Amino acid sequence: MLRARLGLLLIATLAARSAASAQPLRIVGSTTVNPVVVEAAEILRAEKKATIFVDTQGGSSGGIAALGEGRAEIGMISREVEPDDATKFPKVRFQATRIGIDALALVVSRDVWEGGVHVLSRQQVQGIYEGTVTNWKAVGGPDRRIVFFNKEPGRGTWEAFAKWLYGDPKKAPDVSHPEVGANEEGRNKVASTPGSISQLSAAWADQKTVFAVAIRRLDGKVVAPTLATIADGSYPIARPLQVVTDGPPKGLAKEMVDLLLSQRGQALVEKHGYLKTPTGGTSKK
């Protein structure tokens, strides 16, 4: 965040020096999409001398609101555009462009996997997270203590996890687990700790060192996190990373969207631990 602040300062001075570059591009929204867009903005600033402001005030809904009220040209959201958004801002034609997918896998260590835990329901995961289920035996596994490595709050992965369990990360209860940060760290810790489970970006669940369990959905269907199930939306803990514009993107906004969809932009998406968008493409609402 400090870096973002320094960046803002830099932009401010740049803007002051060359007020020539016409209309600045204002981007507001999701903290999950933010790191990708910030880096893309750096590229555009360097290559096109463009003036770009990126802000994360209010998260996804903040991005929608900023776009709706004309305070931004691009909104960043880590969810779909919902009907609610359209009713709130009837004059705006929200056009979402998917730049990537953030899917969350629950990965277990080898001994748990081989002990027979291949599927977990949401209720079981919640029990493990809240500490009411403490032994793998209770969910069909070996008689072993459960070690939960919690993704740090503030990580997009954790937010998606908490959203899946509680509807809203703010409603998540206070728990104290050992915490893991980056995907590498989470994977290594689960791989090296018997009886462990953690949330991990699905792209990192290699099924060799850590094993992604399938989720038993409320309708009874068992879905494993694969590229196909994530892409078609049947895996329950996946969410799109999107940028939203009012109608088709124009001018600098179009350059930004094009960059995000280009190979370079998609490399940034991957760099930040998300899945590249298999289809790309836009959807109108």
Added chain:
Amino acid sequence: MSFAAERLAAGAERRGRRPDALRLAAFGFSAIAIAAFAGLIAVFAFEAWPFFRAQGLTGLFGVRWSFRSERFGALPMIYGSLAVSLVAVALAAPIGLGAAVFLSEVLPRRARIAAKVGVELLAGIPSVVYGLLGVLLLRDAVARLLRPFDPISGDTLATGGLLLAVMILPTVVSLGDDALAAVPRGQRQAARALGLGRAETILRAVVPAALPGLGSALLLGLGRALGETIAVFLVIGRQDNQWPERLLALEPLARAGQTVTSKLGGSETFLAYGDPTHWGALLALGLLLLAVVAALSFAGSWVSLRKVPRA
């Protein structure tokens, strides 16, 4: 005018005006350094202010950290910091000071210098490398070692302490060696002349004379241990709210924990930014850490400057 003052005045005259310019430059640069430090503290205090206004100084001294319910008790982290640092010093003191004695008193001059270069090279290794080595070599070993205490993984306070011991060892050895080498040769010769053996000379004459320096070596080692972030971050487990039932028990060392530095190194700062109270609480933690490490550095310098009572 005393002899010393005369000599100083004569020296200044001989060198003309140059010392003044030099002194001015030295003063200027020192002032910059001091101003930077003061500015740092001012910024921290300013940013931490919303937290202190909302919760007061006591807000920091609870046993529960839960930012969603605006509870910022840092005692478990302070406990974690102290625990890993004390474990580190307890392990590094005998080994480090023993090595310093060997380097300074036993090794021939050439070998001493070679060994010292090696030790100081160790001090220059980036801490993240130590951290990765800790992940690679220590975690599993500690998990096996502590099996009777049933740790959930190899990430424990003890692992952090062990890793820090290795990390502060070069500091302790190098500064300890300096302290021993600074003992005048005459004292050794006098001790030998009085009929003391080699070991007795070291233990009875050299080490007591170097005691303040050895103490300061340990204090600076402790300071480094308290301030170390990334290596600890990698092996501590980063589990909040691990307040032990009994403060002096050894058993909590076999559990995962959190230090002030590992908290500040985590991504919670990203979450806190924009929430003045939460952000302020983290900055207050930074202020606390700064104060403790600065106090230890001062103490280290003070101890080494103190006169040794001569027997």
